[in-house]
Amino acid sequence: MKRVVVGLSGGVDSSVAAYLLKEQGYEVIGLFMKNWHDDSVTISNECPWLEDSNDAMLVAEKLGIPFQVVDLSEEYKERIVDYMFREYEIGRTPNPDVLCNREIKFDVFLKIALELGADFVATGHYCRKGIIKTNDQETYQLLAGKDVNKDQSYFLCQLSQEQLATTLFPIGELTKPEVRQIATDLDLITAEKKDSQGLCFIGKVRLPEFLQQKLQPKEGVIVQIPNDAQVFNRSKTEFESKEEELAYKATKYEYHLNDGKVVGKHQGAHYFTKGQRKGLAVGGTVEPLFVIETDVDENIIYTGEGKNHKGLYRNVLFVNNNEIHWVREDLALKDGEQLQVKARIRYRQALENATIYKISGGLYVEFENQQSAITEGQFVAWYQDDELLGSGVIS
Incomplete structure (x- = not known):
C-alpha cells in the first residue's frame, strides 16, 4: 500500500480527495496546515482556522484516517507574507495563492509528508496530472481540471517536475457538483460548506489593514x-x-x-x-x-x-529570465524561438490566443487581443490544449 498525505483544509474538495484515495487502496493520512495566528486583520467568520481544523478533524474521523495539525506559520510569514509586503512596497501586485502552492503546500508541506514516509501528497485542486513515458524517462504534465468552471491549474503554474512526481489530484476528473454529491452521500460535515475566499489558508483579509502592519499610510x-x-x-x-x-x-x-x-x-x-x-x-x-x-x-x-x-489596455507583456518557469522543462524555448500558445494573466480568465517570443533577457507574450489591466507581479501562464506548459511573473 502506497502512503499518501492529504492536505485537509476543512473544505469539501480536500475531504472528498481523501475519501477517493482511501477507496483506491492508499494508506491515507490527513494533515491540516496552520499558517496564521493574527486574527486582527482577518474578517471574522470568514474561514477562521480553528473552525477549519475542527472540520478537517471530523472528516478524518469519519473516514477513519489518522489526522494531525502542523504549524507552518513561521514559514508562511517568511515566504508569503513578507514577500507580499515587499511586492506591494515596490508597486507590484503579488499573487499569494500561486506562491503558497509553490512554497508551502508543495515544498514545506511536501517535505513534512516525505518525512512521514509518504510516497505522495494530495490536494483538493481541480486539475489533473498526465505522464508521458519515453524510454525509461517519465515527464509529468499539469493538465486543466475537467470542470471548466473550477479549473485551478493556474494556481499551480509554478510547480516543478520534482513536485509533480510526488503529487496526486484525486478530484481533477470530477465537477464541483459531483464532489458535493459524494460528500453529501457520505454525510461529511463539509458537504455544504462554502468555498473559502481570500488568502491561501488565511481566509478573507482586509488588505489595507493587513498591509498597514508594515506599510505606513501616506496621503x-x-x-x-x-x-x-x-x-x-x-x-x-x-x-x-x-x-x-x-x-x-x-x-x-x-x-x-x-x-x-x-x-x-x-x-x-x-x-x-x-x-x-x-x-x-x-x-x-x-x-x-x-x-x-x-x-x-x-x-x-x-x-x-x-x-x-x-x-x-495593452497586448504585450514581458517576463524577465529569472522569473520564467517551465513546468515542461523539455519544451523550454531557446533564444530566438517562438511558440503559439493560449495564455491567461489571472485566474478564471478565459484562455486567449498568444505567441511567446524568447529573447536573451527574457520572454515576451504577445496576445492576439488587447488585455485589460496587465499587472506587474501577477503571473502569466501559457498552455497548449489543456496542458499548462509554463508561467512567469509579469515585469
Whole structure:
C-alpha cells in the first residue's frame, strides 16, 4: 500500500480527495496546515482556522484516517507574507495563492509528508496530472481540471517536475457538483460548506489593514487621466525588428501630474493595484473610475473613467529570465524561438490566443487581443490544449 498525505483544509474538495484515495487502496493520512495566528486583520467568520481544523478533524474521523495539525506559520510569514509586503512596497501586485502552492503546500508541506514516509501528497485542486513515458524517462504534465468552471491549474503554474512526481489530484476528473454529491452521500460535515475566499489558508483579509502592519499610510492624490490625453497618441508603426516592436508595445504609458486633473486623495499608492475600482471613493463621474497606474515613488494614483479606458489596455507583456518557469522543462524555448500558445494573466480568465517570443533577457507574450489591466507581479501562464506548459511573473 502506497502512503499518501492529504492536505485537509476543512473544505469539501480536500475531504472528498481523501475519501477517493482511501477507496483506491492508499494508506491515507490527513494533515491540516496552520499558517496564521493574527486574527486582527482577518474578517471574522470568514474561514477562521480553528473552525477549519475542527472540520478537517471530523472528516478524518469519519473516514477513519489518522489526522494531525502542523504549524507552518513561521514559514508562511517568511515566504508569503513578507514577500507580499515587499511586492506591494515596490508597486507590484503579488499573487499569494500561486506562491503558497509553490512554497508551502508543495515544498514545506511536501517535505513534512516525505518525512512521514509518504510516497505522495494530495490536494483538493481541480486539475489533473498526465505522464508521458519515453524510454525509461517519465515527464509529468499539469493538465486543466475537467470542470471548466473550477479549473485551478493556474494556481499551480509554478510547480516543478520534482513536485509533480510526488503529487496526486484525486478530484481533477470530477465537477464541483459531483464532489458535493459524494460528500453529501457520505454525510461529511463539509458537504455544504462554502468555498473559502481570500488568502491561501488565511481566509478573507482586509488588505489595507493587513498591509498597514508594515506599510505606513501616506496621503497622496488621485489623478484622473482623460481618454483623449496626449500621452495616448503614440502610434509608431515602423520597426527594425520584431523584438523592437514587442519592446515598444510592452512599454507602459508614462503619466505625469499635469496629464489630468486631481479628483481626490488616497492613503497610500502601495495599497492599490491596476484595474482596481473599489476603495477610490471618488464620485461625480458618469462611469466608475479604475486605477490605470500607481506611482509608489511619487505616491500618485492615476485613474481612468470606465472599464474601456485606453490606459487599461495593452497586448504585450514581458517576463524577465529569472522569473520564467517551465513546468515542461523539455519544451523550454531557446533564444530566438517562438511558440503559439493560449495564455491567461489571472485566474478564471478565459484562455486567449498568444505567441511567446524568447529573447536573451527574457520572454515576451504577445496576445492576439488587447488585455485589460496587465499587472506587474501577477503571473502569466501559457498552455497548449489543456496542458499548462509554463508561467512567469509579469515585469
